[in-house]
Amino acid sequence: MLFPEIPVIQYKNQDDHLAFRWYNPDEVILGKTMKEHLKFALAWWHTLCGEGADMFGGGTADKSFGTDRLNPMAHAKAKTDAGFEIMHKLGIEYFCFHDHDLVAEGETLAESNKRLDEITDYIKKKMDETGVKCLWGTCNAFSHKRFMAGAGTSPSADIFAYAAAKIKKAVELTVKLGGTGYVFWGGREGYETLLNTDMKFEQDNLARLIRMTIEYARSIGFKGDFYIEPKPMEPSKHQYDVDVATTCNFLRAHGLMGEVKMNVEANHATLAGHTFQHELRAAIDNGVFGSIDANEGDLLLGWDTDQFPSDVYTATMCMMEVIRAGGFTNGGLNFDAKPRRMSYDAEDLYHGFITGMDTYALGLRKAVQIIEDGRVGNFLEERYVSYKSGIGADIVSGKAGLAELEAYSLQREPQLPASGRQEMLEGIVNCVLFEGKPRMRRWNDVPPPTENTPR
Ligand code: XLS
Ligand code: CA
Ligand code: CA
Numbered sequence: 001m002l003f004p005e006i007p008v009i010q011y012k013n014q015d016d017h018l019a020f021r022w023y024n025p026d027e028v029i030l031g032k033t034m035k036e037h038l039k040f041a042l043a044w045w046h047t048l049c050g051e052g053a054d055m056f057g058g059g060t061a062d063k064s065f066g067t068d069r070l071n072p073m074a075h076a077k078a079k080t081d082a083g084f085e086i087m088h089k090l091g092i093e094y095f096c097f098h099d100h101d102l103v104a105e106g107e108t109l110a111e112s113n114k115r116l117d118e119i120t121d122y123i124k125k126k127m128d129e130t131g132v133k134c135l136w137g138t139c140n141a142f143s144h145k146r147f148m149a150g151a152g153t154s155p156s157a158d159i160f161a162y163a164a165a166k167i168k169k170a171v172e173l174t175v176k177l178g179g180t181g182y183v184f185w186g187g188r189e190g191y192e193t194l195l196n197t198d199m200k201f202e203q204d205n206l207a208r209l210i211r212m213t214i215e216y217a218r219s220i221g222f223k224g225d226f227y228i229e230p231k232p233m234e235p236s237k238h239q240y241d242v243d244v245a246t247t248c249n250f251l252r253a254h255g256l257m258g259e260v261k262m263n264v265e266a267n268h269a270t271l272a273g274h275t276f277q278h279e280l281r282a283a284i285d286n287g288v289f290g291s292i293d294a295n296e297g298d299l300l301l302g303w304d305t306d307q308f309p310s311d312v313y314t315a316t317m318c319m320m321e322v323i324r325a326g327g328f329t330n331g332g333l334n335f336d337a338k339p340r341r342m343s344y345d346a347e348d349l350y351h352g353f354i355t356g357m358d359t360y361a362l363g364l365r366k367a368v369q370i371i372e373d374g375r376v377g378n379f380l381e382e383r384y385v386s387y388k389s390g391i392g393a394d395i396v397s398g399k400a401g402l403a404e405l406e407a408y409s410l411q412r413e414p415q416l417p418a419s420g421r422q423e424m425l426e427g428i429v430n431c432v433l434f435e436g437k438p439r440m441r442r443w444n445d446v447p448p449p450t451e452n453t454p455r
Helices: 034-038 044-049 072-090 109-130 157-176 199-219 244-253 266-271 276-285 312-324 346-373 375-383 390-397 402-411 422-434
Strands: 040-043 094-098 133-138 181-184 225-228 260-265 289-293 333-335
Touching: 034 346, 040 044, 040 072, 040 346, 044 072, 044 094, 072 109, 072 346, 109 157, 133 157, 157 181, 157 199, 181 199, 181 260, 181 289, 199 225, 199 244, 225 244, 225 289, 244 260, 244 276, 260 266, 260 276, 266 276, 266 289, 276 289, 276 312, 289 312, 312 346, 312 422, 333 346, 346 375, 346 422, 375 422, 390 402
Parallel strands: 040 094, 040 333, 094 133, 133 181, 181 225, 225 260, 260 289, 289 333
Antiparallel strands: none
């Protein structure tokens, strides 16, 4: 046991730093247990590899797990043992990985692949023993210097080929471990200057690589979902997958819509200048909602800090969207998150997960309360009521065109639209969040917005 001082974390609903206060895995909410709603996953890279290095200094956390890094297989196995112990103690049933999170790369592709085969045999055995599952796999095609100018968008065909070979292996490992998703995060799929970049050619090539991956994965029996994970910047200045809407445009332009969904990350939404809820809604509305990287950024920092989530408001809005989407199918909530550099010991790692899991558990509870309270949902429904009958229904059905709408408008001057009541709605959300019960009148008592509602 690597963390003898850490107990199995349990739901106690009382003050205890090493216990859950809101995450009660087997409690049934809206017909499903909390763990089925939330499908938490551990990210191999941050949890088992990341040591807290930043641009100004090396790591502060020790992830050697008592082994000598010069022996990559021993280190990889120790990381695996640590990962399974952490998942067991937290009751986390899924993990996500990049190929070389699992074991360090070798000198050649053949040696790297051999190491990957060996470590995934070891991981698979542990999965069979514990029931732990793989949420998704991916390929690191951004860290090594060979990928400095991209992988699928590299100007070098040899690098494209190497990336394809590496992705082929990552897909095989994902299938071997029973992963229900495969993620493309285009770390260096973007550019710095158009003086040296053929943007259209690069994007066409990226689509070629994604198409090849889908064809190969399906040919070896992969039945899960493919996800692109949008991110607007960092490391590239212009990433080709800026946000969900841009990525949908890329998929449509290349005939990939319907084959690829989105892995939406909270911190990436912030960097794109969107709310997390906006990105989730954009994915749902385009039919590409797939999975979530649950973390948060710092609004005062312009980079991808991948913090454990603690913002209940954002988690609540997120879970409202997940419920709107009908819940997860192949996706889940992956903690693409790490403790701060000053939080460097094992206990900090557990605090990160406990706070993150409780934040989303609370988010789920509060989202359900907001939905059941009904006032926000009813208001939204009511706001568009003018399209349900009369001229509005004619617009929606296509019966009315510009000529009919002109004739209609020549007969009457329109009233201003009814008040949006944003502040009232925000107050209702606060009531549910902090009082757990309605403070104001029930929705039925609130006058419905009409053309005559005072402004
Ligand atoms: C980096 C990304 C990355 C993906 C997987 O910003 O979040 O970790 O989730 O490649
Ligand atoms: Ca991520
Ligand atoms: Ca990130």
